[in-house]
Amino acid sequence: MLSVNQLNIHIKNRKLLQDISFNINAGELFVIIGPNGAGKSTLLKALTEEINYSGEINFQQQSIKQWTTARLAKTRAKFSQHHQQDIPLPVNEVVMMGRYPYFANRPGITDLKVVSESLKLTEMSHFKDRSYNQLSGGEKQRVHLSRIFAQLNNEFQEKLMLLDEPLNNLDIYYQHKVLKAVKVFVKKGNMAAIVMHDLNLAAQFADRILLLKDGKMIKYGHPQEVLTSQTICHVYDFPCKVMSHPLAQTPMIVFGEEKSASIIQNIQP
Numbered sequence: 001m002l003s004v005n006q007l008n009i010h011i012k013n014r015k016l017l018q019d020i021s022f023n024i025n026a027g028e029l030f031v032i033i034g035p036n037g038a039g040k041s042t043l044l045k046a047l048t049e050e051i052n053y054s055g056e057i058n059f060q061q062q063s064i065k066q067w068t069t070a071r072l073a074k075t076r077a078k079f080s081q082h083h084q085q086d087i088p089l090p091v092n093e094v095v096m097m098g099r100y101p102y103f104a105n106r107p108g109i110t111d112l113k114v115v116s117e118s119l120k121l122t123e124m125s126h127f128k129d130r131s132y133n134q135l136s137g138g139e140k141q142r143v144h145l146s147r148i149f150a151q152l153n154n155e156f157q158e159k160l161m162l163l164d165e166p167l168n169n170l171d172i173y174y175q176h177k178v179l180k181a182v183k184v185f186v187k188k189g190n191m192a193a194i195v196m197h198d199l200n201l202a203a204q205f206a207d208r209i210l211l212l213k214d215g216k217m218i219k220y221g222h223p224q225e226v227l228t229s230q231t232i233c234h235v236y237d238f239p240c241k242v243m244s245h246p247l248a249q250t251p252m253i254v255f256g257e258e259k260s261a262s263i264i265q266n267i268q269p
């Protein structure tokens, strides 16, 4: 379990996060949503101690501050929103970076096998010898996701995957492919926290959702509890209607209003 209690972050008298408390249980896919500037990336930075905070973060019943870097490297992995664009290496060597905590000089047979399996997860196997720098935005994204899966492929329990907007640049096929792979990962008794903007994907895949705005927790709970028309319209300051997804039976958010169609017609010459 990951347990966050009364997390606060201030920078130069500005409150970036205020009194944030939540748990992620083993087996849960946890999604963090909220408008631009809500504090979602800042929260993930706190979970990887890239930013100073007050409050408690316990990972597997132990303060995260007491964990050694070596142990964390095999138990927690983070996919950042912004990647280094220029990496002059072939794809399989970028994914092998995820295995650096596992070997000193040369990768072993297990590391090579894990890299190969991780490339399969994001359907990047046929790109393995291609130069990373020549890939498209979505392909680069899939390489880094493979790297994260490679990093956490081991026998440890209750591992934590932190993904900051992993679906950027991915088409609908790969958005679902990646989220399904994360779901398989958590169902093995692990945890994932994903920052995303697509509320409908959050509704379909999240076990629990945290909704942030202006650094504050607005709602935290199951998708049906968090994704209500009243809350979403108010928080995003945009008209919407929440219905039931006809196939998945999860909440389905439709943005806009009937009137807007007639407004668009009226302004057309």
Ligand SMILES: Nc1ncnc2c1ncn2[C@@H]1O[C@H](COP(=O)(O)OP(=O)(O)OP(=O)(O)O)[C@@H](O)[C@H]1O
Residues within 6 Å of the ligand: 011, 014, 016, 034, 035, 036, 037, 038, 039, 040, 041, 042, 043
């Ligand atoms: N180092 C910093 N110093 C000052 N302000 C910061 C710093 N880092 C982030 N902020 C501010 O904190 C707020 C939250 O930023 P954060 O990146 O966490 O938002 P977000 O919810 O991830 O937004 P987005 O959806 O736009 O990616 C923003 O207003 C941002 O400008």
